[in-house]
Amino acid sequence: MSVIDCVYLPADKVVFPPELALLIVRKASAMAAAFEEQALDQLTKDARRALKHGSDPRRVIRAMRL
Structure with missing residues (x-):
């Protein structure tokens, strides 16, 4: 059995x-x-x-990765 012929592949497309x-x-x-x-x-x-x-705003920006 090849990978393409496996039974778990859907045979019909679902609408x-x-x-x-x-x-x-x-x-x-x-x-x-x-x-x-x-x-x-x-x-x-x-x-x-x-x-x-008291954190510096620039440090908050870096910490929050903004």
Whole structure:
């Protein structure tokens, strides 16, 4: 048996409904927006804490890889 003849390869192509694709894209977009908001909040919180403790802003920039 060659690699190409393996039974785990799909024989038929699955028709992907456009409505399902659209819903997946919308869900992924909403998830990305929520993640972006959380990341922004966390980065801002971390930067404020570092500045409050007397860190130099340039050091904070380097530490956060901005």
